[in-house]
Amino acid sequence: MHGRAQDVSVTVDLAIFTVRDDELQVLLITRGNEPYLGAPALPGGYVRAGETLDEAARRELSEETDRDPRGRVITVSYLALGPNMPDPTAGTDARTAFWVPVETALSWRAKLAFDHAEILGEALEQARSKLEYTTVAAAFCAEPFSIGDLRHVYETVWGVTLDPSNFRRKVTQARLFLESTGERRRAEMGRPAALYRRGPARLLSPPLLRHGDAI
Amino acid sequence: MHGRAQDVSVTVDLAIFTVRDDELQVLLITRGNEPYLGAPALPGGYVRAGETLDEAARRELSEETDRDPRGRVITVSYLALGPNMPDPTAGTDARTAFWVPVETALSWRAKLAFDHAEILGEALEQARSKLEYTTVAAAFCAEPFSIGDLRHVYETVWGVTLDPSNFRRKVTQARLFLESTGERRRAEMGRPAALYRRGPARLLSPPLLRHGDAI
DNA sequence: AGAATAGTGTCTATCAGACAATATATG
DNA sequence: CATATATTGTCTGATAGACACTATTCT
Numbered sequence: 001m002h003g004r005a006q007d008v009s010v011t012v013d014l015a016i017f018t019v020r021d022d023e024l025q026v027l028l029i030t031r032g033n034e035p036y037l038g039a040p041a042l043p044g045g046y047v048r049a050g051e052t053l054d055e056a057a058r059r060e061l062s063e064e065t066d067r068d069p070r071g072r073v074i075t076v077s078y079l080a081l082g083p084n085m086p087d088p089t090a091g092t093d094a095r096t097a098f099w100v101p102v103e104t105a106l107s108w109r110a111k112l113a114f115d116h117a118e119i120l121g122e123a124l125e126q127a128r129s130k131l132e133y134t135t136v137a138a139a140f141c142a143e144p145f146s147i148g149d150l151r152h153v154y155e156t157v158w159g160v161t162l163d164p165s166n167f168r169r170k171v172t173q174a175r176l177f178l179e180s181t182g183e184r185r186r187a188e189m190g191r192p193a194a195l196y197r198r199g200p201a202r203l204l205s206p207p208l209l210r211h212g213d214a215i
Numbered sequence: 216m217h218g219r220a221q222d223v224s225v226t227v228d229l230a231i232f233t234v235r236d237d238e239l240q241v242l243l244i245t246r247g248n249e250p251y252l253g254a255p256a257l258p259g260g261y262v263r264a265g266e267t268l269d270e271a272a273r274r275e276l277s278e279e280t281d282r283d284p285r286g287r288v289i290t291v292s293y294l295a296l297g298p299n300m301p302d303p304t305a306g307t308d309a310r311t312a313f314w315v316p317v318e319t320a321l322s323w324r325a326k327l328a329f330d331h332a333e334i335l336g337e338a339l340e341q342a343r344s345k346l347e348y349t350t351v352a353a354a355f356c357a358e359p360f361s362i363g364d365l366r367h368v369y370e371t372v373w374g375v376t377l378d379p380s381n382f383r384r385k386v387t388q389a390r391l392f393l394e395s396t397g398e399r400r401r402a403e404m405g406r407p408a409a410l411y412r413r414g415p416a417r418l419l420s421p422p423l424l425r426h427g428d429a430i
Numbered sequence: 431a432g433a434a435t436a437g438t439g440t441c442t443a444t445c446a447g448a449c450a451a452t453a454t455a456t457g
Numbered sequence: 458c459a460t461a462t463a464t465t466g467t468c469t470g471a472t473a474g475a476c477a478c479t480a481t482t483c484t
Contacts (some may be wrong), residue, residue: 300473
């Protein structure tokens with residue numbers, strides 16, 4: 001997948017996250033080919049540019065935009081979050097896929113294939129950022145869900161604890177984010193939580209900001 | 216490119232923006248094949264999933280995440296902004312590429328191939344959003360640039376006018392966004408503007424929010 | 431009652447938006 | 458001087474974060 005020559009092709013590495021066991025975890029595979037045979041790696045595919053892209057856009061823009069790496073912003077991200085992502089099921093080649101806590105994966109650094117440690121770090125930051133200004137977090141709570149469920153997603157992905165009352169105020173005031181079902185859920189302990197379903201908004205306005213942001 | 220069967224492949228449509236003539240413009244091509252022969256369209260390529268992606272990730276996750284379209288968040292965006300993007304140069308097949316104001320392209324709606332009107336609309340919103348929480352805008356000002364240059368990018372992409380003093384306060388207080396060069400630029404009229412270069416930050420903290428956000 | 435979680439109310443430092451005022455250039 | 462743009466300063470309403478308090482369940 002890497003190092004394919006001749007035709008215009010670029011690899012796509014996927015950071016697939018889930019929330020399991022109160023931890024943020026990422027899906028890795030064990031490489032079955034050289035290079036990095038046996039090393040843990042992000043799952044990936046490759047993109048081969050079609051004729052239209054290559055002829056009409058890429059060549060014309062390359063000189064202008066390649067000077068500064070930020071001049072061309074190509075974002076290929078696969079972000080999946082969920083409270084109960086399935087174990088990689090038994091099946092041909094799925095045997096090499098496994099979930100691992102993000103912290104653990106990042107601690108491996110040099111063991112990860114290619115530059116996947118860096119990619120993972122950036123994907124993590126992107127996922128954390130997406131929670132601020134989009135409604136994805138709600139998409140990964142099974143409906144109906146409580147505000148506490150939603151808060152738990154934020155806390156796990158961001159790695160912080162949030163003030164329940166301030167969190168409630170923000171998410172309930174955000175337009176078209178949550179729709180009340182009028183129902184409640186009885187838990188083992190404590191007052192039953194009001195239940196919600198996702199509203200139509202995809203972007204959070206106003207956004208839900210973390211306190212200190214990174215670069 | 217669309218409708219390719221058999222192997223797992225999905226199209227990628229590219230929204231490439233530039234700021235020219237004080238307008239936000241987008242790169243389109245004229246289709247040379249059926250379907251939609253002769254219709255304006257976004258340039259595009261196709262992604263074919265590699266074995267690793269297909270075997271290790273896609274199948275395992277599909278049942279879980281395909282129920283809700285937001286369960287799988289695939290973002291493939293190609294965002295290019297610049298004050299002076301070149302005209303599509305003469306060359307084989309580049310003859311069909313052209314810049315057009317975004318407003319014009321959106322007004323065509325039904326004329327655009329496939330669902331490209333929708334895709335363009337979403338890409339526009341994504342680009343506008345990226346200006347809020349990333350530093351891309353600065354990446355598309357030729358260095359060195361003035362705060363007025365930067366403000367002009369925001370105003371053109373967002374389609375609003377911004378208060379110069381409040382804008383200045385925000386961008387100069389954002390950490391690692393701008394670095395002063397100590398130099399000034401003499402313009403035709405008015406006080407010379409202090410010049411800056413891009414700082415190392417990729418994410419804007421705190422973000423620069425528009426007043427009213429969309430869905 | 432005690433523990434646990436959900437939800438409401440309030441206070442305050444901070445900040446975004448509005449806008450007045452000043453600075454420095456050209457003609 | 459008039460005009461245009463850059464830059465600084467100030468005022469005020471809105472709000473994020475901190476935190477006290479109330480509500481409703483289970484044991």
